[in-house]
Amino acid sequence: MTEHLMEQPQTEVSAIQPHFSGAILGLQGDVLHGWAMDNTQEEHRPVVEVLIDGASVALIRADQYEPSVPAGDRFHGFAVQLRQRWLDEARLITARIANQSFVLGGQLLLPTVPPVSSGESASVASQVWHTGGLRVGGWCWDPKAPNRHVDITVREGDRIVAQTTCNEHHQALVYRATSDHGFGIDLPWELADGKLHVLEIVNDLGQALAGSPIRLCCLPEGIEGLLRQLSSAHNGAALALMTEVAKEQSLRLPKSAGWQHYPHWFEAFQGLDEQQPPQLQGKLGVLMLSDGNTLHEKISLNSLGVRHVSAHPVSIAGPSNVLPALAELLEAGCDRVLPITAGDRLAPSALPHLSALLDDGSVWAYADCDRDGPQGERSLPWLKPVWDIDLFIGADIFTPGAIYSANIIRNALSLLMSYKNNAEVNVNDLTAGIALATQQARARVAHLPRVLYHRSVQRPASPEQTQPCPQRLQAMKWLCKNLAPGATVSQLVDYPALFRAHWPLPPELPRVSLIVPTRDNYKLLHACVEGLLNETDYPNLEIIVVDNQSSDRLTLDYLSELSKRGVKVVRHPYPFNYSTINNRAASYATGELIGLVNNDIEIIEPNWLNEMVAQVLRPDVGAVGAKLLWPNMMVQHGGVVVGVNGLAAHTGNSLEQRDSGYLGTNQITRRQSAVTAACLLLRKSVFDSVGGLNERAYPVAFNDVDLCLKIQQQGLHVLWCASAKLIHAESASRGKDLSPEKQARATREQNHFRSTWSSPEKSDPYYHPNLSIDYLSGPYGGLAFPPREAATRYSN
Known part of the structure; x- marks a missing residue:
């Protein structure tokens, strides 16, 4: 244009x-x-x-x-x-x-006459944002060449600081035919020196981007770290108070650093206190998993430290049969076992820190891991959530850096014996057995959010990049059949190293009541409801459309037609309150299951509801959310992270639907703290037991997140279902909050959410405290800068 x-x-x-x-x-x-x-x-x-x-x-x-x-x-x-x-x-x-x-x-x-050609290009549309820290993001698009990827440069005076090409998907461009004109720039670590830096961002035509220049002034430890140093030096109550205020400000205005800064970030924040490691309790044995390469074995043994190698038994096992080595360790009286793959290394003092995780009753525990770079530098961190058996089925990110109690190993082997019939037990069988034993006993698993395990440079960068493993596929099939008879497991077509569990549906499918609020917007409503009626292959379906003051004649005529077609139409002639609308509709629902569905949802795969029903009927599952896509197939919703800028944010907004995402999570069904009510399924009994949506505190926003968090307080899990995919044009019908009254309402909702669910002391268990909680970077977009508190976390 x-x-x-x-x-x-x-x-x-x-x-x-x-x-x-x-x-x-x-x-x-x-x-x-x-x-x-x-x-x-x-x-x-x-x-x-x-x-x-x-x-x-x-x-x-x-x-x-x-x-x-x-x-x-x-x-x-x-x-x-x-x-x-x-x-x-x-x-x-x-x-x-x-x-x-x-x-x-x-x-x-409009329309206007194009300017007389002067041989110069029209201005390139752009935007750059900086919210603090070492991360700059934005987008740049040339209207005269819409498919061109613009190059941009960051300058400080005459010095070039950074350069990049605008070829990443960006959420601000989701309504365009192509959205891959975004960028993220990781500024050099040396700029975090506490001095003011004025940076100009220009495109390849020499034009400054909207938002340029930016002013950068930061320190790696953040203002609260600086205040902690002053507080310790002066022991002043006023400085301690200022530190708490700084934490609150960091919650609302967090900062981030890009992934490329991980080596610097690791050195700054991941060192262990080697002078005072935890006192080792019990007797620890090391299970070395080796293919016979003695050089790799030596690398791993050296990382344990001379003192620990001499004090603790080390037993070497081939990955295809771990039984003899495990029996040797257990017979030697080891009450805890730490597996390590030959060639991998433990961080200094990691062994006592990992062992200490089992001293409080946890049956097994794990820390984070990364990979050695070509020159021995730190790279590719796997920053993990709390234990999640659904994520484990999809990809095993938990084993590197894990330690197991002897009791959970014995329980796992007991479960495996009937399956293996005294045959060889490979390492995948062992981890599947431990997962099943943990699930059956509802045992506690500890996670220390610190990088204590360094994978070899030869290891894959991310789970989806590993070679497909038939042994692991068989182990996961066994695990899922024991969790739910009739369950099967398949490999993902695009990522055969990742797996998908297919949970069985009962012979008699429960009725599902889908609630669709609407006000006018005939085209959206028509596409949504016709998709539910004609393109969804679930047979036992009840649709409840709630009319919130529609006045458009096409919409009113369509609602009358729907009533004659068996759709329940509930009139709600009151001011918009999303929570009230859905709560009222739920009272009319006759289904065992309730689905909250926005009127801007479009059906693209007929089996979406079967997928969600199969998940929500599982024991301990309280609610299930779908994978929602923009019309151009970028991800609109991949789960919710609680704590982003002190509030909550969708995951995956910079990804295309087929992208793997961080550690493959864009393709794996997994637990989340919350999912969006744009497409959310739960039992009616669960909905009623938590009081439905909070009408007073959250009339418009955060009601779905609040609902999910209340469900988890009852000991139930919330799942994001990667295999249930739909189109969602977010807020297409409700529009923007423009009036002072609506803005005041939004502020009240945000403040109430922060005071109830978000604080510097709280951390989303399914999101690592060392990952960025900036709106700029988005979930998984970078590293927390500085990191948040990293206390041991436990599975629910």
Whole structure:
């Protein structure tokens, strides 16, 4: 799309309304640029409301750098992407200061005549963000060459700091045909020196990106670390209080560092206190898993330390049969066993730290791991969640860095004997047996979120990159059959090293009541309900559509038609409250299972509901969420991480549906702290037992996360189902929160959520405390900088 012409922008303060000034500067493609400022308070960054043909479509804060601003510090610019469907029939674009009468100059009349060609390219649409730390992100798109991937450069003065190509998927571009024009830049570690650095970000045409320059000033340990040092030196109560305040600020404004900084990050934050390691309890044995390579065995033995090698039995086993070596260790009186693969190494003092994890009643435990780089440097960390048997079935990320009590090993071998019939027991059989024994006993598993195990440089970078293992596939089939008779396991087509469990459905399928709230938006509603009726292959289905003050004639006629087709239509002529709407509809439901479904859901695979029902009927499962995709097949929802900026955020928003994701998790059904109510399935009895959705505290947002967290308090698990895939155009029907009342409501919801579920002391058990909780990077987008508290965590 060409750059649009516009009326002459307003560059001087209006004589009639001198309080504000501002202008629309242009529309590059579908991105509107401009500036706005409060002339009486230049440090204030006003919010701009964008209108198309008089209808409000977007809000954006004017806080980005814009060189054409005539006064102040020039951080009064804005850039906002407008959906193409809004522009297709648009005639006039205007903007004003939100909740004020002041209209920005430079309104756009559409369609416009392209500018006379001068041989120069139109401005490249862009945006850059920085929220602190060493991570910069954004997107850049050339409207004259939509498929071109723009190169960008970060400069400090004349020095080039970093360069990259904009070829990553970015959530801000999900409504475009192609979304792979985003970027993430990891700034050099040496910039975290506590000094101010002004960095300019420009594209390959020499144009500064919207939001450039950025001002960077940070230290690796963060402000709270600095205050802790001062507090320790002066022993002052005031400094201790300031430290707590700093933690609270870090919760709301967290910082991150990119994955490429892991070697520096490891040296700064992962060292163990070798002067005071935990006192070893009991008798520890080491199980060396070796294919006979004596050089690799020596590397692993050396990492144990001379003192520990001489003090603790080491038994070597081939990976195809671990029974003789295990029997040797158990007969020697070992009450705990630490497996290590020949060529892998333990971090200094790791052995006593791992052993200490079993001294509090845990049946087994594990720490995090990484991989040796070609030069021995640290690389590719596997930062793990608490124990999750569903994730384990998909990919074993837990074994490297694990330690097992003798009791759980004996229990596992006892379970395996009937299966193996005294035949050889390979290492995959052993870990499957331990998983089953843990599940049956509801035993506790400990996780120390610290990197104590270093995998060999020859080991795969990530689970999905390993060679498919027939022995592990057979072991997982045995495990799943013992968890649920009739269960089967298959390899993923795109990632054959990853597995998917198929849980059995009962002969008589339970009724599922699907609740679909709506207000107008006939096209969305029609696509959703017809998909439920005609494209979903689940036979015992009840659909309840809740009409929340629809006035559009097409919608009203369609609702009348649905009533005649057996769909329940419940009228709700009251102000919008998502929680109230769904709670009321649930009282009409006759199904054993309830499904919350947004009216902007589209069915793309007929078996989606069968997949979710099979999961939710399993013991200890309280709720199941689907894998939701944008129309361009980017991931909109891959589970929820609690704690991002003190709130909660969707996982996977920078991924395409077929991408593996961090440690393969974009393809693996696994436990999560929460899933979205855009498509959520649970038993009606569970919904009722937790009081449904919280109507008072969360009328619009966070009600689904709150629901899931309450369900977990009852000892039930929440699952994200990777095999149930649907399209979701998020908030397409409800729109933006524009009015002061709605913004105040959103603030109340956020504050209530923070005070109830999010604090510096709390950590999402299914998300590692050393992973970033920045909105900028998103879940799994980088490393926490500085890391959060890393106390031992336990399975539920």
